[in-house]
Amino acid sequence: MSDPLNEEPEAAKARRRRNLVLGLALTAFAILTFVVTIVRLGGHVADRTF
Amino acid sequence: MTDTAAAPATGSAPARWNDYVVLLKPRVMSLVVFTAFTGLICARTPMSPTLAFVAVLCIAVGAGAAGALNMWYDSDIDGLMRRTRARPIPMGKVQAADALGLGVVLSLLSVMMMGLAANWLAAGLLAFTILFYVVIYTMWLKRSTPQNIVIGGASGALPPVIGWAAATGHAPPNAWLLFLIIFLWTPPHSWALALYTAGDYAKAGVPMMPVAKGAASTRRQILLYSLAFVPVAIAPSFTGLGGPLYLAVSGLGGLMFLLLATRLMRSGSGEADGAQDGLYSVKAGSKDARNLFAFSILYLTLLFAALLAEHALGLAPLVQGLKGLS
Numbered sequence: 001m002s003d004p005l006n007e008e009p010e011a012a013k014a015r016r017r018r019n020l021v022l023g024l025a026l027t028a029f030a031i032l033t034f035v036v037t038i039v040r041l042g043g044h045v046a047d048r049t050f
Numbered sequence: 051m052t053d054t055a056a057a058p059a060t061g062s063a064p065a066r067w068n069d070y071v072v073l074l075k076p077r078v079m080s081l082v083v084f085t086a087f088t089g090l091i092c093a094r095t096p097m098s099p100t101l102a103f104v105a106v107l108c109i110a111v112g113a114g115a116a117g118a119l120n121m122w123y124d125s126d127i128d129g130l131m132r133r134t135r136a137r138p139i140p141m142g143k144v145q146a147a148d149a150l151g152l153g154v155v156l157s158l159l160s161v162m163m164m165g166l167a168a169n170w171l172a173a174g175l176l177a178f179t180i181l182f183y184v185v186i187y188t189m190w191l192k193r194s195t196p197q198n199i200v201i202g203g204a205s206g207a208l209p210p211v212i213g214w215a216a217a218t219g220h221a222p223p224n225a226w227l228l229f230l231i232i233f234l235w236t237p238p239h240s241w242a243l244a245l246y247t248a249g250d251y252a253k254a255g256v257p258m259m260p261v262a263k264g265a266a267s268t269r270r271q272i273l274l275y276s277l278a279f280v281p282v283a284i285a286p287s288f289t290g291l292g293g294p295l296y297l298a299v300s301g302l303g304g305l306m307f308l309l310l311a312t313r314l315m316r317s318g319s320g321e322a323d324g325a326q327d328g329l330y331s332v333k334a335g336s337k338d339a340r341n342l343f344a345f346s347i348l349y350l351t352l353l354f355a356a357l358l359a360e361h362a363l364g365l366a367p368l369v370q371g372l373k374g375l376s
């Protein structure tokens with residue numbers, strides 16, 4: 001499949017790496033938000049009413 | 051920054067992910083983390099290790115965001131100075147707009163996360179620090195007054211207060227004493243460096259003290275600020291914050307600091323013509339400026355390390371029970 005962006009191979013590789021790192025950073029942020037939420041809720045998470 | 055908009059100027063290498071890390075000024079970030087962590091530990095308030103880690107991470111990311119915004123705004127003059135011309139934007143690796151986007155997004159995320167993980171006082175102080183550094187220092191003071199680093203130094207001095215506030219929800223006088231230490235340390239530190247890089251600042255039109263008022267005036271002001279700084283650096287020994295180790299380090303180091311500042315005052319540093327090769331490779335006439343610059347970094351590091359060590363070793367402060375200071 002041809003490259004629609006018509007990039008040099010080196011540029012395409014750098015872009016893929018940037019996207020990979022950005023994806024990892026976003027994943028880490030989502031995990032961090034979840035962990036902070038759980039820690040802040042602490043033991044009260046089991047006391048919630050439905 | 052993930053699409054081809056990140057492509058560099060013609061003829062230079064494509065942006066790598068670590069070019070964006072460089073935008074965050076990792077070396078500055080490490081000092082910020084160190085002082086913020088010290089503030090958090092000195093608060094002597096139990097805090098979840100996870101939340102403490104997240105709070106320090108937020109301060110680090112916030113500082114990095116401020117660094118990226120600084121590089122965005124200063125990209126026009128960074129290319130003119132030896133010390134900054136290898137930064138990603140002047141090198142054509144990263145576009146200025148990408149640095150702006152990165153800085154804004156990381157600022158918002160770090161402040162919001164600090165509010166959720168610690169408290170909104172710490173988040174507010176972090177937001178203030180970022181805004182102060184970017185708007186007050188970078189956009190306004192840096193290019194308009196030789197007092198730029200004196201006033202702008204407040205942003206670099208705030209991290210221990212933010213760390214303290216993250217742990218306790220308030221900022222007592224002892225937290226502000228840590229602020230004052232860094233605040234008064236900044237002028238002698240920055241002007242010692244500026245004495246042997248003044249040519250670069252002049253070329254970029256930045257009115258650093260040696261450029262605006264001359265080398266002799268700068269050396270005199272360095273000594274005056276050092277005379278104000280050293281007693282403040284020793285003060286935590288008498289406010290219930292520092293113990294015997296801190297007193298020894300701050301006292302002996304303070305004497306050395308004053309000795310180097312006095313030698314610099316009597317030297318001809320900053321007077322001679324000619325350009326330096328780098329931060330640590332300077333012409334002989336500026337050796338005294340280089341010595342004070344290098345020792346200032348060591349001294350500040352030792353001061354905060356002594357506070358950390360005393361808390362880790364469980365050493366009691368020399369003075370106990372000064373109400374309202376901690």
